[in-house]
Amino acid sequence: MFNPLKFIMIAVVVLIVIVVLAYIVRIVPQAEAYVVERLGAYHATWGTGLHIVFPIIDRVANRVTLKEIVKDFAPQPVITKDNVTMQIDTVVYFSITDPKLYTYGVVGPITAIENLTATTLRNIIGELELDETLTSRDVINTKMRAILDEATDPWGIKVTRVEVKNIIPPRDIQEAMEKQMRAERERRESILRAEGEKRSAILQAEGEKESMLLRATAKRDAMIAEAEGEAQAMERRYAAQARGIQMIKDADPSKEYLSLRSLETYEKMADGNATKIIVPSDIQNLANTLTVAKELVGKK
DSSP states (O other): OOOHHHHHHHHHHHHHHHHHHHHHEEEEOTTEEEEEEETTEEEEEEOSEEEEOOTTTEEEEEEEEOSOEEEEOOOEEEEOTTSOEEEEEEEEEEEESOHHHHHHSOSSHHHHHHHHHHHHHHHHHTTSOHHHHHHOHHHHHHHHHHHHHHHTGGGTEEEEEEEEEEEEOOHHHHHHHHHHHHHHHHHHHHHHHHHHHHHHHHHHHHHHHHHHHHHHHHHHHHHHHHHHHHHHHHHHHHHHHHHHHHHHHHHOOOHHHHHHHHHHHHHHHHTSSOSOOOOOHHHHHHHHHHHHHHHHHHHO
């Protein structure tokens, strides 16, 4: 016969067993660690897997992630060496290497890292001037990482990287920097324009020089060619005259023939622009003889 009271008791017992099992059986996920206390004292650090908690005497004191943690801290006011106040915010990358030290080493580890970051940043920036601060981010990052990593070792924390995210100087400094950058850009633009004009003038002068050289070379070559042509023409004329003289010489002409040729030559000279011609006496006698001969022939 069905007994409702007995059924209820069995159900309660099963429920109690399920609750007890859910309490005493713990499964630690991947990339996490549990810090367990027994009777209020540190007992063990559980890694990934199945673990049993003894009721009343054991307690999970802290659940710690082993992944890399990224914390973006709010901007901090800092003063440079040349007394310029600016706002700087940083990003810290760290991981927990020892869950026990992380749990018992310091109260509020994240807050402790934030405060340590702020004080370290002030100390480093206080040794730098404004221009150095703006251009030395790598130096600042390296120094901060080394200091934070050493300071957080007792807390079971490994600082892997520190980045200066933003550097915000005062408004008047920003305006002065913008003016300086504009002036620098204008100066560079003027220099580039002047260099361009200089280069253009040089190229133009070189072009004119090459053009003059080419014209001079062409004129020289033309004069040389003309002179060579005249020289060849003269050489040919003289050669022709020499051949004519040689032919006359080979023909053995008489004295009268030579005198007649001389007379013809002087007649051509007389037809020119000369105003006075000196005629040798023998040529003159020959001319008189020819004239008399012509008159006698005319009378007949």
